[in-house]
Amino acid sequence: MNLSYWEMKSWLTNVDFTIVGSGIVGLNCALSLKSRFPKANILILERGILPQGASTKNAGFACFGSLSEVLEDLKTHSEQDVLDLVKKRVEGLNLLRQILGDGAIDYHQLGGYELFTKSNASLFEACISNQKAINTLLFPIFKAQIFHLKDNTFHFKKINNRVIFNPFEGQLDTGRMMAALLRKAQTEGIKILNNVSVEAFSEDRNAVKVKTHLFTFSTSKLLIATNGFASTLNIKEVHPARAQVLITTPIKNFHIKGTFHMDRGYYYFRNIDDRILFGGGRHLDFKTEETMEFEETERIQNTLEDLLKTVIIPGVPFEIEHRWSGIMGIGQQKKAIVKALGDHVYCGVRLGGMGVAIGSLVGQELAGLLD
Template sequence: MRVNGLKLLRETLGDKAIGYKNNGGYELFFKNKEASYNTCLEKLNTISTFLYPVFNIEVFSEVDNKFGFKNIQPKLIFNKAEAQLDTGKMMQSLMQKACSAAILILNNSTITGFEDVKNSVKILLDQMEFTTKKLFIATNGFASQLGIAQVKPARNQVLVTKLIENLKIKGTFHLDEGYTYFRNIDNRILLGGGRNLDLSGEQTAVFGTTSQIQNYLENMLSETILPTIPFEIEHRWSGILGVGNQKKPIIKELSNNVYCGVRLGGMGIAMGSLVGQELAKLLDSQG
């Protein structure tokens, strides 16, 4: 779904409109994770063979640490199929496309509930209500607040540096079994993760940051990612993922007029377009 979803997104908006860059992705392993590191290296050929029919390339390879990272295993695992995009540009392009189709977007409106009646759905907001023929729930991380119990919120904290002169780091990077992610945004580093330090505390739909996780992220910048490069933090924020007991999204009819496309498990950018398309097909199939 990630491959097909990203393909659909690129076809819908175009690479320029979403700032798409195929710089590849890298898996890093801390020095104290030697067992996991060796296991992954042993499985590289098997996984690449498995993925070859999808990408028609050898996806994974071992590469040297050319970025100056510290306190990690000597080799990085390179994924040549991974890319990055500008989510701000993507959202702007999606909103422009929606507006050009005369679709109304209501911002800063909290939905507190809904009522599915015979031929319509009443949408309840904090300050008003309105009716619609059909309702698609695609709020993902907030789906549990609308009665979809299979989806749990998972807050991910993020920070981004100020501009760093002559930054050599290009691409997307994963650490700590995928719980930590960083990438360049031009000449800045965006770093997010650390949820595994407090899984119960971060199972929340409330935006915010904590000193425990923000300090962890800053230490990772100074000790591992940018050990010899001075940096300053410009912004800190959080986002809410929608996760569950499996990675497959929930795309289904909840009642006569209500449908959902949720539980994207941190892969919403890649899968979102396809989930939306599948939702539309599901509605069409109902006549």
């Protein structure tokens, strides 16, 4: 692609900081850098028309882990590691709300519910037997008992008569959140180029040469915030994980409000505009879902529909209006990777499906790596 003199001069010359990815992490990183270095020339490169990956495709859960998820994490992480994970998620959500305001992101703290199928009584029993210990573990963060037993008052079928309630969980409008972040970045004079894929980069003593599928240019510092696509830039600790979602048309006399988790968080649904947004099922086929392709599969979509019909809203007529998928970044550990990759290259990736919760914090931490 042959760029004009004006294009090169205005967008790709004397670039101080280039950020790869205009999602939650990338935009917060740019805003933090602009606050610290007001005169800096900051450029964000985005592979999609809109922020690609998961930032505009997530379910809008302002959450930090259900009881069964916390128990699952304790199998591979220490108690201190799990405590730190939850603390960062809470701090990240508070930071996001502080930066944008609850009105701008349509935030509502309606509480979160964990459901257990009657066929999975062992998981329910494990959660109940560990409820007190987990509440004690997390008490320093919330200064309250976080997980409580409640009756199943939502008329769910094939579900245990008791559910686990968490009053601190909330929900937000993902589209409004990202639109507000983009407006804030543009107001600060941060440049964003969409439909530009970074293919490679190389360092010399004073700068980084960045090769995209359209052009090559130099930048003083390069910050990678691509999360699920991090492996394309040789960050091997991160693997892509696709999450599939569907949403219904508006449902008459809709009564379900809150955020809901099933099967260790692998299924999740919520209310939005008198509809049900339902996602998950990655555990049905881990291998196929370790992909960067934005597609939906019959197996997972059919399972989500069947659960809607038989468990969540049995006997209630509904239609599926839309289906989509997003790409998360996961790894063997859930702690995000925020580190230097060279003298002038840094990364903030592997958000582990908690991008809404920790993305703002990771973005600030990524910017903080620069002196």
